[in-house]
Amino acid sequence: MSRQPASFDSLPLAHDASLPGVSEAVDRSQQRMNAMLESIGDAFFAVDRDWRVIYANRKAxxxxxxxxxDGIGRKLLDVAPMLEGTALLDYYRGAMASGRAGVLETLWAPTGAWVEVRTYPTEDGLSVYFHDITDQRCAADALRRSEQRFRSLFEQAGDSILIADRDLRVVAANASACATFGYSAEEFVGSSVHLVDSGFPYDLALLESLRAGQTHLLRITKRRRDGSTFPAEVRVSRFEDGGQEFFQAIIRDLSEREEAERRLRHLATHDSLTGLPNRTLLHERLQAALDACTGDASVAVLFLDLDRFKEINDSFGHDLGDALLCEVAQRLRRELRPDATLARLGGDEFVVVAPCAGGAAEAEGIAARLLALLGAPVPVGTQDVIIGASIGISLYPQDAATREVLFQTADTAMYRAKAAGRNRYRFFEAAMTARAQARMALETSLRPALARGEFALAFQPRIDLRSMAMVGMEALIRWNHPQLGRVAPGEFIAIAEETGLINEIGHWVLHQACRATQALVASHGKPVRVSVNVSARQLAQAGFVGDVRGALEASGLAPCHLELELTESALIEDMERTAAMLGELQALGVKIAVDDFGTGYSGLAYLRRFPIDVLKLDRSFVLQDDGRISAFDFVKAFVDMAHALRMSVVAEGVETAEVLDFLRAADCDEAQGYLLARPMPLEAIGALLGVD
Incomplete structure (x- = not known):
């Protein structure tokens, strides 16, 4: 509000009362002036040239x-000594000296209030108006700080932010937007938002929705200055400022998120070691292949299991085993057509799904090529190994009509290939299902068999070929199935191995054999050694030596009367560990025998490395004569080698007198077989010892 300064002439301190009516008029004029100065919103005071206060209203x-x-007629500094030394007093003095009116905003320290001061100098002195502007000042400061915060947030935001006017022309771009798109803020301002949009249509419906107060989250492909594009999530809103319409777009680059999602999808559908599709993706691919199969075409499912992977993995270590799996995966992938799917289910199991317009013949060609491929040497560390594989093949729609049954039938065929000798392929046959079901039923019955007391031991005597006296016996398990009757070991031992039941069964056999042998020794007073078969799974148990020690202690059997028969494959699964374990057993006084020697991985190296006492010669070597060397010469050489290594030889499967004679002539130590004695119960063994 514009004010005219009060003149000192209008504020008289005295008047001439001798003039009629003058005094009353002056008083009334002064009262009106006082009322006016009291009614204004400002504080007001006036000083003369000597800085004496000649007027001050209530606010002042x-x-x-x-x-x-109280201050009228007094020096200004006497009335307000707190002015001394302040910029405000200097301002008053400057105004008085210059004769120029002015306005000043300053902090009044005594009260902490901000004031706006207006000074009007005259010839008679100085008039001063002032009022408290603290609230306005605080509001202005708050607005300024808010704007600063907004500007700071705008510039420091991790997301790109563009603000456009109603014509979609950019009016502001933050630092992130400049860095993301490659334009400077100056280049952005005035440009169309389409500069960074790959043809996204901002249609009327979207604009009307924004004007109705809606915020939209859009998925837009954005374009950088160099022409490259990236997926973005754009949150668009509208606001007004100063009566003008603006649109704000907060832009988030989704490249890293989408790459992470892609990687997660890949991890969810692919094997982490080989990068091949896993079971989930395999199911999808197979179903798609089945859906696309028409007419006389077929889809082949090939289950592939590496034959010697466990042996190699245990011998060379898991790192090299993993490297082997990756190499196998690469070779298989290179061999297959682009329309085939190769997947890894885990361990050493792979699956191939291939459309086969040529039916079984085409599937057989694929299997043959894969077998040939896996028959080639594979480098593992510093050595080359041959891995081999067993492959089961099932065809759609010939063998199964659904994805699940195709997997089952291919798996069944693969196990038949493995059982047939490995490193071969087998097509699924309906009879395999019956065998698989029978096997499953046998497994189900096997699990509770031990707890039900369905197992028993039979003992086959071993005869010393010099004296022809019984010197030992082999403990053989028998299963008396409640429905099937006597089940041969060949039918259930493999199942026990695969399911892990062999550990419990083997524990029972060991303890029963030790008790039975001790009973024989105690009752007949003759030294009899019992031979107990030990599986690779049992040998792999950390507490196996303790189990043997416990069986001997519980039965009272002397360690020299116990012989443990191990297969060659069990010996070499973990050679370092096996050697240490056999050393502990030998320290106990237990004898170690190698069963079916010559049918597995025979080698002089391990015969020297392991503390072996007995070699059991497989009957195939006794009966075989290839024309180059007679069976007698072969057995004789074998026995001589064993004796040179301080090992004794036991011949198995002796069924004819002729074989018995040439074994005795070859200086073989012991023999067992149907010619000499069939497996029998413990009571019969006792009777046999009595006869001896």
Whole structure:
């Protein structure tokens, strides 16, 4: 509000009372002036040229902390000594000296209030108006800080932010937007938002929705200055400022998120070691192949299991085993057509799904090529190994009509290939299902068999070929099935191995054999050694030596009367560990025999490395004569080698007198077989010892 300064002429301190009516008029004029100065919103005071206060309204008196009228006629600094040394007093003096009116905003320290001061100098002195502007000042400061915060947030935001006017022309771009798109802020301002949009249509419906107060989250492909594009999530909103319409777009680059999602999808559908599709993706691919199969075409499912992977993995270590799996995966992938799917189910199991317009013949060609491929040497560390594989093949729609049954039938065929001798392929046949079901039923019955007391031991005598006296016996398990009757070991031992039941069964056999042998030794007073078969799974148990020690202690059997028969494959699964374990057993006084020697991985190296006492010669070597060397010469050489290594030889499967004679002539130590004695119960063994 514009104010005219009060003149000192209008504020008389005295008047001539001798003139009629003048005094009353002056008083009334002064009262009106006082009323006016009291009614204004400002504090007001006036000083003369000597800085004496000639007027001050109530607001000025209250501001100075004095009673109204107390300061009239007094020096300004006497009335308000707190002015001394302040910029405000300097301002008053400057105004008085210059004769120029002015306005000043300053902090009044005594009260902490901000004031706006207006000074009007005259020839007679100085008039001063001032009022408290603290609230306005605080509001302005708050607005300024808010704007600063907004600007800071705008510039420091991790997301790109563009603000456009109603014509979709950019009016502001933050630092992130400049860095992301490759334009400077100056280049952005005035450009169309389409500069960074790959043809996204901002249609009327979207604009009307924004004007209705809606915020939209859009998925837009954005374009950088160099022409490259990236997926973005754009949150668009509308606001007004100063009566003008603006649109704000907060842009988030989704490249890293989408790459992470792609990687997660890949991890969910692919094997982490080989990068091949896993079971989940395999199911999808197979179903798609079945859906696309029409007419006389077929889809082949090939289950592939590496034959010697466990042996190689245990011998060379898991790192090299993993490297082997990766190499196998690469070779198989290179061999297959682009329309075939190769997947890894885990371990050493792979599956191939291939459309086969040529039916079984085409599937057989694939299997043959894969077998040939896996028959080639594979480098493992510093050595080359041949891995081999067993492959089961099932065809759609010939063998199964659904994905699940195709997997089952291919798996069944693969096990038949493995059982047939490995490193071969087998097509599924309906009879395999019956065998698989029978096997499953046998497994189900096997699990509770031990707890039900269905097992028993039979013992086959071993005869010393010099004296022809019984010197030992082999403990053989028998299963008396409640429905099937006597089940041959060949039918259930493999199942026990695969399911892990062999550990419990083997524990029972060991303890029963030790007790039975001790009973024989105690009752007949003759030294009899019992031979107990030990599986690779049992040998792999950390507490196996303790189990043997416990069986001997519980039965009271002397360790020299116990012989443990191990297969060659069990010996070499973990050679370092096996050697240490056999050393502990030998320290106990237990004898170690190698069963079916010559049918597995025979080698002089391990015969020297392991503390072996007995070699059991497989009957195939006794009966075989290839024309180059007679069976007798072969057995004789074998026995001589064993004796040179301080090992004894036991011949198995002796069924004819002729074989018995040439074994005795070859200086073989012991023999067992149907010619000499069939497996029998313990009571019969006792009777046989009595006869001896």
């Amino acid at each position: 008196a209250a501001f100075a902390g004095i009673e109204l009228g």
